Amino acid sequence: MSRQLQKLRTRRSIIDAAFSLLDDQRSLSSISLREVAREAGIAPTSFYRHFKDIDELGLTLVDEAGLALRQLMRQARLRIASGGGVINTSVDTFMEFISDNSNVFRLLLREHTGTSLAFRAAVLREIQHFNVELTDYTMATTGLSPKVANLQAEAMVKLVFSAGAEGLDASVEQKKILAGRLKLQLRFIANGALRTTVD
Template identity: 35%
Template sequence: MAGSRAEKKEQTRQALLDTTIELVDDRSFGSISLREVARGAGIVPTAFYRHFASMEDLGVTLVEDAMRVLRGALREARRDLAGRGMPTARDSLAILLKKVKSDEKQFRFLVREQHGGVTEVRRAIGTELRLLSRELAIDLARTPALVAWEAEDLEVAADLIVTIMMTAVAELLDGDGRESSERSLVARAEKQLVMVFLGMAQWRTNG
């Protein structure tokens, strides 16, 4: 019985998250109400607080879930980095953009709220992106060509890569859906990443 209650609670919690992702597909998070979310999940508004302390708490949870998807995509894109040397820009972008298409609503939420009006959500995205850059910097440190780099320089390079990736995601989501436009977007992002990789290959930390 206890197990079924726990399962029911988890199902309701997930329903609240799913409803919110649907609502923010074409609206900002700050524009939706607790009452709307509760109604969509099939519960009364007061029951919302059994699952989240506030709408801001729910928003931060959405950020964590969406960033988990993004982190998985980027982790796949840089898999075996240490063994292969510098990542291939085209392969990394292809993996990322495939993930964007399969989880479009979560990525749209991240892109829209990265500079949105709800402070807690915006800060959570900033924190998660910084953590993502640090993870990438650790992977870069395992690359033979970068083994002598200082941690600060690796984090700067990682920030550039993550920024290019996030910009590509935003442009893809805002695009017109045409294959030619997507190819142009990917080619531009690939060129930017290649420039970063080439610059990293020439960089001297004491230069």
């Protein structure tokens, strides 16, 4: 295996190790470099070949979490294109995502209001990317003005994040009830946006 490939694999294992240490009890600020190195199966000194410090790793995790969310949105669009309803498909895809990637979503939720200004700004950037993609998609599929489409996207993203927070530790049955409620609430927003004019 080439040196470059080995380096990429080690970097990936550090990122995966850090994600695996995050749970409902632990945030980025509470995990140590030594713990991450141990979980990744590397010496603590090897960590510095890949990241300047634990904060740089934290920012990388936020970027990865944001990328995962955007990929989720694209996956939902593919499902919609093959015949699924927009809101039903999007909510079902999102609920699958938080079930399969709870630590990824938990990171975004926690750091959005965390103590680190750098992490808060990074999460805000990721949410903004999400808003922009949803705004563009809404304009393309509904003909809404940029302003109304953006307001709709913002409202939907806030609602989905809130439902995601509620659903993280919910049972399968509770998630089903939550998803049904979320679909109705998103329809309220979408129908209201179609009837709204903004000066």
